[in-house]
Amino acid sequence: MIRTGILFLAGFSVAFSAGWWSMPRILYREEPQPVQFSHIAHVGEKGGMSCEDCHSFRVDGTFAGVPKLESCAGCHSAPLGETQAEKDFIARFVEPGIEPQWKIYARQPDNAWFPHSAHVQRGKVACEKCHGDIGKSDRLPVYRVHRFTGYPEDVMGKRTGPLGLKRAGGMRMDDCVACHRQNRLEHSCLDCHK
Amino acid sequence: MRKLGAETKTARYAMLIDLDRCNGCGACMVACAVENNVPPPQASATPRTGLNWLRVFRLKTGGRDAFIPVMCMQCEDETPCQSVCPQKAVEFDPVTGIVGQIPERCLGCRYCMAACPYQARVFNWRDPQWPAGMEKALNPRVSVRQRGTVEKCNFCHGRWQAALEKAAHDGEEGPVHYTPACAEACPAQAIRFGDLNDEEFAAACHEQGVFRLLDTLGTGPKVFYRTSRAEVREATRGFGEVRRG
Numbered sequence: 001m002i003r004t005g006i007l008f009l010a011g012f013s014v015a016f017s018a019g020w021w022s023m024p025r026i027l028y029r030e031e032p033q034p035v036q037f038s039h040i041a042h043v044g045e046k047g048g049m050s051c052e053d054c055h056s057f058r059v060d061g062t063f064a065g066v067p068k069l070e071s072c073a074g075c076h077s078a079p080l081g082e083t084q085a086e087k088d089f090i091a092r093f094v095e096p097g098i099e100p101q102w103k104i105y106a107r108q109p110d111n112a113w114f115p116h117s118a119h120v121q122r123g124k125v126a127c128e129k130c131h132g133d134i135g136k137s138d139r140l141p142v143y144r145v146h147r148f149t150g151y152p153e154d155v156m157g158k159r160t161g162p163l164g165l166k167r168a169g170g171m172r173m174d175d176c177v178a179c180h181r182q183n184r185l186e187h188s189c190l191d192c193h194k
Numbered sequence: 195m196r197k198l199g200a201e202t203k204t205a206r207y208a209m210l211i212d213l214d215r216c217n218g219c220g221a222c223m224v225a226c227a228v229e230n231n232v233p234p235p236q237a238s239a240t241p242r243t244g245l246n247w248l249r250v251f252r253l254k255t256g257g258r259d260a261f262i263p264v265m266c267m268q269c270e271d272e273t274p275c276q277s278v279c280p281q282k283a284v285e286f287d288p289v290t291g292i293v294g295q296i297p298e299r300c301l302g303c304r305y306c307m308a309a310c311p312y313q314a315r316v317f318n319w320r321d322p323q324w325p326a327g328m329e330k331a332l333n334p335r336v337s338v339r340q341r342g343t344v345e346k347c348n349f350c351h352g353r354w355q356a357a358l359e360k361a362a363h364d365g366e367e368g369p370v371h372y373t374p375a376c377a378e379a380c381p382a383q384a385i386r387f388g389d390l391n392d393e394e395f396a397a398a399c400h401e402q403g404v405f406r407l408l409d410t411l412g413t414g415p416k417v418f419y420r421t422s423r424a425e426v427r428e429a430t431r432g433f434g435e436v437r438r439g
Contacts, residue, residue: 024328110338111298113335117359118358121363188285190348
């Protein structure tokens with residue numbers, strides 16, 4: 001009886017660990033970013049730029065998001081520094097004029113409407129609240145995309161149940177609703193869904 | 195989106211359609227479909243299976259025909275579709291007065307279609323199919339619905355959201371002003387869109403000759419029609435009238 005119990009526990013723990021380890025790898029695929037990018041090298045004392053220099057608002061209130069190649073080429077028309085990545089960036093993108101296909105960590109589903117203006121300018125929500133500390137990073141985090149839905153991990157979240165294992169910077173509907181509820185802003189589904 | 199409370203300035207968006215001006219050209223129907231990513235009907239589509247958020251009906255009154263554009267009436271009181279929806283997929287938004295249909299929640303039971311006295315709701319029988327190249331011209335502000343959901347006019351909610359985004363950017367408070375696609379496209383300028391809290395617009399909606407469809411049902415539609423022709427008013431009034439008490 002005890003032997004059966006031990007065998008069952010051993011089998012269970014092996015199967016459980018194998019599933020725990022393998023399921024995220026089965027569900028998510030890693031994709032490389034076109035260029036390795038360092039936020040630290042650009043902002044703060046080192047680079048002297050502010051967030052708004054690259055991530056700006058358009059006149060109609062929409063958020064421009066990730067900067068286009070021309071913003072990068074404004075400084076990087078010729079290699080700055082000696083690194084190989086810098087030379088590669090100039091050769092692959094700036095000189096032929098090819099737009100780098102950045103993978104967006106927080107890309108939202110098609111049916112969600114998220115106005116940056118209302119949150120950042122009116123609501124005074126800090127960028128880090130949703131995007132995490134990516135502005136202080138030296139390297140881009142690994143971009144992992146769900147094999148079935150095509151959505152990045154940061155949108156789907158790492159939480160796989162009631163365990164509450166949540167990755168900082170995840171952007172799920174629950175997170176949106178929780179914040180709206182806290183601020184008594186929850187009115188209608190069509191406030192966020194289009 | 196604004197906080198609800200004493201300080202909240204809510205809107206009551208409404209539409210005033212001048213039937214004397216409407217000549218039934220159908221520009222509003224096309225503008226509506228283009229704005230809201232409504233796919234063109236397939237060759238086999240019937241009036242029942244084709245998708246139209248806005249339809250223009252022809253009313254034969256003996257004299258000159260009248261044309262009546264009919265879309266979701268955005269009922270304000272006892273919204274029939276909302277009260278029957280088992281999924282809570284229909285919502286009356288207290289901030290805008292717009293009745294929202296949420297495709298993410300819709301089961302496709304079509305109870306709301308049976309409840310709607312205006313037949314303003316349509317069911318999506320098929321996944322949308324676009325003629326080659328047309329998918330590139332889709333409006334990014336409106337998501338494309340999938341089959342199995344009920345759809346309806348929502349006063350160009352995408353445009354409202356765009357106006358809201360602009361207002362937030364400019365630091366403006368209070369209800370925003372925008373124009374739905376049908377009102378903008380109407381060459382006869384028969385469709386007027388406004389806020390019932392705006393005194394001038396509200397007065398225009400209560401002038402002589404303004405009526406609402408099936409007013410006696412008590413659903414409080416926020417689409418108003420105006421005509422100087424008594425026979426048109428008479429022809430619409432008798433339709434589906436309910437005796438109360």
